[in-house]
Amino acid sequence: MLDATTRAADWMGLRFNAKKCAALHIDGSKRDSVQTTGFQIQGEPVIPLAEGQAYQHLGTPTGFRVRQTPKDTIQEILQDAAKIDASLLAPWQKINALNTFLIPCISFVLRGSAVAKVPLNKVDKIIQQLVKKWLFLPQRASNELVYVAHRHGGANVPRMGDPRDIAVITHAFRLLTCPNSMVRNIAANALHDATKKRIGRAPSNQDTTTFLSSSLDGEFGMARCDIASLWSCASNATRRLGKRISYRWEWCEERQELGVLVPQIRSDDNTIVTLSARGMLERTLKAAIYSLYMETLKCKPDEGKAFGLTSKWDASNHFLAGGGFTHLADWWFIHRARLNCVPLNGAIRHGNRDKRCRKCGYSNETLHHVLCSCKPHSRAWQLHHNAIQNCLVKAIAPCLGEVAVNTAIPGTDSQLRPDVVVTD
Template identity: 30%
Template sequence: MDDATLISLVQNYEEIYNLKHPDYGNQQRRDNIWEETAGIMKRTAEGEFYEHLGVPTGYHVARSAEQVLVKMTENLDKVDESLLAPWQKFDAMNTFILPCLSFHLKNGVVRKKSLNDFDKSLKAAGKRWLNLPQRAGAEPLYLGYRMGGVNLLPMALLADVHQLVHGVRLLQSSTVGKLSQTILQAVVEKKIRTTAQPSDLVDYLNGRMDGAFASESIDVTNVWTRLGLATRRIRSKINVEWSLTATEEPQLQLNGFSLRASEVEYSLRCSIREYFRRRLLKKPDQGKVYEVTSVATPPNHFMRNGDVTRDWTVCPLMAPAALDVATNGAADVDMKMRRYHTFSHLAAVTRRHNAVLDRLVKALVPHEGTTVRVNQCVGGMDDGLRPDLLIVNGAEKSAVIIDVATPFENRYAAFEAARNENRAKYGHIADHFRRQGYDVCADAFILGALGGMGPG
């Protein structure tokens, strides 16, 4: 890397580290709400607003984060054009750029069009970083790192999550909780034009649109009107709803369990990622590999920080192959990976198998009196079979028979078939030791062609 490139990278990172809310140059500045000389709060007229931590606040809510999104788009372009590794680009987005919007999504009103425009740019860039064609599904972008994704979320859906988080924290606050519920009741009564019961509050928060709630609202847009709409939208994806506590206070439930303010955001994000994982697995082609790799976390270690990879060159093959999409419009990746397991590539398959076996042997620390045999025939057997790994302890009367398998990740059934095949293959050797009074474990260590690992 030459000096000019290095300096450019450092400058990009410095700018990301020092991201601040930009000045709202396109909004008319109001007089300070405090008179510095008298210390008296001014009354804001209808249509006026003041800025609270960069969020316009007033009787009629002004649009928020327009300039923030412009700045975020500029930084997205800089990250996209940089020489950072793909995992570093995603880390920069998740750590420095996307959090700039969090406060606005919780406390302001951000236009959905602006969010969608930024989301399109982010989704297109994310697919490029993963070397995915634009026609590929976007679900891998929205899975967690442990599932083999990169921890993003659609911006409009993220806005709904933040609305629910803000609502829960207001209602559960030890300082403003009672006040928040009182204001919520006033909003509901203005909607249904009668005294609101506790059940009416949860119906309103759940976005009910029939009966007394079918009438056109005469209220101004506020945190509670936005919360009801956000709940209604997000319920189409995850099992979340508002209910009443024993003391008839509104509470948010996820899959039937009540959420505390300290855990609500994490729980909602995890549930939404699981929604995208299930949606991906339902796809007949693009979900077959992720059905395996999203189950066990060890194969996805490099997605977050590039561990055990020299330059993340594995990603340009892994991601397209995992989604079973062609990278250049030619032959399907699935067929390429299947041909990898044919006799023409037997030497490469053998090297991979032996590398996995060598790593297992290296990690093994046998107890005293234990005999370890690698790829050797078993004494007393004349079948010529050579288990990959045979660990025998005569004193403890224990025996472990392990065979390494590297099948292609063609749904999880392929891993189960490989495991059952190996158990059957060495079953009579296990019986041989059992007849001698040994406690025997016979199983397979499965590491797929694309790095998927059998959790068994």
């Protein structure tokens, strides 16, 4: 194959840089599996890799008995995140930069590497702390707000473990449903062999889906000698996601078709992704994860109260992506207010701290009391009311009629003075 490649490259006038190439020759029948065979490309020797030696391929260390966690790549991503944090960008611009430049880098690494859990959790923790800092939230605030989409009121930053599991599951499903029959048959046979190694007998199609669904019932739970493969990784990823969104693999005997069942959160409807919609699996799994984070946050009795309303309409969260019509003072307040994390006496749940209002002495100093009931702030209420009123007046088109503000309705005996009256 190398000779044929050399002839084709010579004919096209291309030259390979042998110094940037590496060869890995493994013979499983020998005690020393890695062979130091000398390969050449266009007459120049290619560096042979020894056992434990790695080649940096697409940001991932590749070799025999080599840990694939790309520590150098992850460290560079974290350094870039620190530079974004130290920059003079606005908070929403920092979140946008993170989602635009760094999250795709991490997703790319996760697609091509078997990243260990510990360094991935470290990355997730650091990014989570940075995003909370940019949202001006205390670290005790709910993590779900970091992961929820912009249109529902979150920062739209994925949890690092989710893209890894979704990428493995999607890759396995695409191989098993590939339009190319040769690729599809090779993948099916490899899955068949992995399942046979697990249960110790020739498996049926139903057995392979049970294996992929990470079942530990009966013979699937028996301890056997096994090696890591794409299919075992897909099974493990299914176990991790299945605990949270109850997703599983299914085989339809009637149609002789493989599918993935993804339940809808808080609904009896299920989405089944099959061969005809194979490109929808990744999007469906991501939507289910987002819905899980949303519902988890909504169910929290304290921090989920306001979120249950503000997540319903996109207009309530228009400022999250671009910071439009938003001052820094508004940004620093709104996220704390929505999660009830403003440092008020009534918002502190632990200890026996005095919860009385520091201004008027009311028994419970909550955000609602400060904004709507605390008399020393009555002037601020009026200014807040007038500011909203004036925004509405400016938004009314002149063609709709004559606008009157805080005046009695003309032609009536009523003494009431509505905030805004439009007369056509």
